[in-house]
Amino acid sequence: MSDVTRILSEIQAGDPSAADNLLPLVYDELRKLAAAKLAHEKPGQTLQATALVHEAFLRLVSEPQRERGEEAPHWDSRGHFFAAAGTAMRRILVENARRKRRIKHGGQWIRREFEDIPTGLPDVHEDLLALDAALERLKSVDSQATELVHLRYFAGLPLAKAAEIMGISPRTADRIWAFARAWLHREVAGTESLREEK
């Protein structure tokens, strides 16, 4: 059993702390994959976040299992995997944005935590640092919405697939997604000066 497969079965067995162990592994793999893709990306190729996550899944779970002649894991465990992947993608991207900001503002702050990811990465349209902070707040208001954002926006899953993982209907997912987006947008955009704490 690979580490990841073991952790996935622990999660399925109901061990809540197991998810925390999954994250660093997924994170690490995704980071490596992302770095490789970003470095070698050719014009015209298609590569999507979902593809990245699927590839990580294959490398961490499926292939090691197949090599050992085991069955491919059940979708449930895939669900946990994708949830972790979403969280991991969020961390990677937010860290990257933070590092960029440091470089931009702090001049020669050069202890690169992620030397394997090329510098000069373009910006995401959303302000990821603000979004990250807003997501933390959303989590306390509505953790389900936060989970959906991880799957949809960070792991890049189609809404229907995310709904399946979360065990909700596509229509419910559609509605929660609308809420999450509106809520986060309200937080991040435009009315910054309305938010001074009193």
Add this chain to the structure above:
Amino acid sequence: MTERELFLSALEIEDPEARRTFLQSACAGDDGLLVSVEALLASHEGHREFMQVPAAEQLLDQLRGDAAMLHVFDNGSPDDGTCDSATSDANSVNAAGVRREPPHDEVPLGYLQPSTRPDSLGRLSHYEILEVLGTGAFGTVLKAFDDKLQRVVAIKVMAPELAVTSPARKRFLREAQASARIRHEHVVSVYAVEEKPLPYLVMEYIPGQTLQQRLDEVGPLDLSAVLDLGRQIAEGLAAAHAIGLIHRDIKPGNVLLDTGIRDRVKITDFGLARAADDASLTQSGIIAGTPMYMAPEQAQGQRLDQRADLFSFGSVLYQMVSGRPPFRASSTLAVMKRVAEGEPRPIREIIPETPQWLCEIIARLHAKDPNERFQTAREVADLLAACEAKLKSQGDMLDLLAAISPKPAIGANRRQWLAAAILLLPVLALILTESMGLTHVLRRGETEGAAGKPRIDSNYSKGAHRPPPAVAPFTPAQGKQQQKAWAAYLGVEVVTTNSLGMKLVLIPPGRFTMGSPDDEPGHKPEEGPRHEVEISQPFLLGSHEVTVGQFKTFVEATDFLTETEKLGGSLVWISAEARHRRVPEMNWRNPGYEKTDNHPVVCVTWNDAQAFCRWLGAREGRAYTLPSEAQWEYACRAGTDTAYFYGDGEDQLAAYVWYVANSKGLVRPVGEKRANAWGLHDMPGNVWEWNSDGYQADYYRISPRLDPTGGASGTRVMRGGSCRDTAPFGRSANRGFVPPDVSNDLIGFRIACAVKGRPTLRAIPAGP
């Protein structure tokens, strides 16, 4: 109910008025909650691009040398299916063959099969896809080559996200099949309708532009063009109506102009609005499309027949003649109310030369009761053809009157109308003669005075030449010189002082590039695309924000109670509760920090700022307003095209702007920082400033070039950032927005005013 429940329940209610009523009762007097949910709805409806594309995909796509990824969904998100102007966007690109964004690989084309042709993006059945012409909420429009019939076609592919819902898919197919039955020279031919892999329809490829683009470009059309294009539209409608089809979404964006030796009209998208409605209603409870051209029975959700198209056609004619849609308002709800109840502004108030008989034709199309309208498109087409012929032969219009006036019988209203028409008869003939050979393009500002002649005001220095407009970019010295030249020409000083001791600065008319480029540090999507804007009139702008002392004079003179006070204090965001809360003791007298009379007034709502303008205007006998967003950015930039009004980096920011790095978070008295080239202080920084415009995130995509006045939204623009914002908020292009009844300790305003006895100006010729 929680905020989420409130938001989702509100989305289910499609009627805006009912929605508002629901929210008010559900929030039960909790203003903070109401504002929070309304802000959610505004975010939901105004920012469909937000988070639409997974973050990692954006990075990867940009690495492919393509910074425009997000604009794939620029007019609505297929994901939540809410489709503002669901079809027009795709069609405008379809028609024009112009794409606004770089090509193909940003649009998900996963449904295409690989191709061997080098110039092909892929294959769809026997079509080689050549390029992506555009995308809208409804789907993607592709230019393709039909291998079998060896011709270029346009293909409209339904967005995969819409295609998953069965009703939308079925409706799309049904309407598309029905529209394929129309064969007429003024209707875009539908060649084929297919279901797999996604529903798509194959149609005639029309190079050219939409009527909307034409109107944006040239403004009001001359009489012969109105009649010519109008007749062609009516002919196309008549053909569709003849086989029992209703278009449901007649608007300038759905009228394509095949621009050859003369313009040939092609109407597109029969019935598709309905399919889009289906999709969006089932998915988010929001009606698709703009209501600006809707018939009243449509706005009220009643049963429609073909006469609804005639009402919309009336609105299109109105816009061709006057340059603007007849029913405009600050929100969707207000537009629908206008459509249902209001009368549009008389066309001859806008364009005095418009012949009365044409106004009558449009008025008759605009009858609220379908029975009062012309009854068929055929009738209108014939009438317009007759007018056209008469106009050409210099004949008189007398015998046409019978056709314009309704057939006798039925209700009293009709007889009244007829009587009025007969009374007008001699006038009509006269007007027609006067308007013969009328070919000039009328522009706003040329309509004052009799017979379109500019009114000469004694204020102007006699014989002075009109100085050239201030066309950015220019240097500070040039900017000052232009101010002086215009002041001399207008016979005013560059800086004047009004009755409150407020300094007003003369801003010359001119042209600039509004918005910021994608690569400007701090750029936000709603600041794009950059576009050229023309400010056609000189105006005066307060050199400083309105101060506490000046506002106090107003309150003392009128016993004015601000909206903030009426509502129970200013709103403050409480992060821990993730919501706004009113702080009762917080208002303009007490913004929560030490203030003097020379501090900018804050804790005033947009409505309060308006009240101040009205009072001051009445007191001085001139019209004060808030500056429009375009005026504000133009004045702020003062000729610069850099991120900040003094240049690019943040190094000099502290000399010009109070922001978080130098203000200690405190609002400062006005005018402590250096002015821009035109002598305006604190444009960015210190406090936000209300603008007159309704805020629309994607307004820059549809904004007119000439004197834009903002989008159709109740939410208002604020500009300039505050002392608690970071450096990027001090950029000239930065935009903010707030509902008009919200106030806090960081939003103030400055006022603008037309120049007394201003000259009428010609529009400035387009740039190179």
